[in-house]
Amino acid sequence: MNRLDDIPALRAEFPQLARRIHGKPLVYFDNANTAQKPQLVIDAVSDYYRLHNANVARAVHTLGEEATTLYEATRDKLARFVGARSREEVVFTRGTTEAVNLVAYSFLRPTLKPGDEILVSRMEHHANIVPWQLVAAETGAKVVPAPITASGELDVEGTVALMNPRTRLVGLVHVSNALGTVNPVAEIIAAAKARGIATLIDGSQAVPHFRVDVAALDCDFYVLTGHKLFAPTGTGALIARRALLDAMPPFMGGGEMIRKVSFEGTTFNDPPHKFEPGTPNIAGFIGLGAAIDWLQAIGMDAIAAREARLRDAMRAALAAVDGLRLVGDARARAAVFSFVVEGAHAHDLATLLDHDGIAVRSGHHCAHPTMQFFGVPATARASLAFYNTEDEIAVFIDALAKARRMLA
């Protein structure tokens, strides 16, 4: 039996899901913001501190070896989980944001010239816009927005048409956090590759929801963040081609990333350690390893199938709400729904929903250009995970109707 066949038992693995908010059972529909953590992940973190606490890669004593083994095991687990070509291609970072900055500063900036272009879609999270703007401003390069359509899909033809000999990198979100759109990343990677352009895919919202195979996608860089993957905050990764990592200079200097330091000159460690200076979030990465084991035991295909059913139920239910407009309604979408309701500000909606125990996010979702494209200052966003239920969707829809009446 799969654990998804017994949702009450699966939900019982999440202490937070048993909470009551303002006297009502919590309906947690803010998974795109951060996911809740199963007890097993919490235990992995606390076991590290209770039993194994030591620094990694520095001590030969038993605790040091235990900590290093547990920490490095996550690298193998993550490499398998996302289909990396090898464990050396997995660089641990604090999250997606740091991973994109690492690529911007170590890969692109050293060779970026005036007039060079970085092509990113209009539906990117700020984490896949601002680092490029920073290196572009220093070098005279520019960030070019790739077009999207009124339904929130990538305009593939328009995007490919913008690829030219000055384009140095194409950055694209795998699943949009603001719209829920699942992008045809393989098609864009192939088009960029055929033109000799580097590619970075932001997989923050993809890896928690379906199976990803980085080697098959054949992108140069794939970035992800642990806290959306049911793991602790301050964990994440850059998956990158080994040859590129070999050629890239370090991003930050310090301990662990070196081979030999002298005042005459310093030589650097091999990737991935070259990019991992200092003491990392050891407990967090051990938690990430536990989260991956747990997800794989359930099975990403089973998770994707359940979420597709929740998505379709939610889509149908939202379509029946008077005065509600979806912001982004792509054919290929995740169970992430941005919407506006006539006469109601998104923050007021979210506040009223919270009174009914429902957690949704309201705001610009760190995607100002996406909001500008749709001509809205903010949306409310409900984002589901596989531990959510159809009953919760019904509670949410009732609360939404009530909130709308109160705000009308």
Ligand code: PMP
């Ligand atoms: N990209 C996307 C698509 C996201 O949803 C997020 C988180 N909201 C990020 C990047 C940034 O992730 P982090 O803050 O964990 O670095």
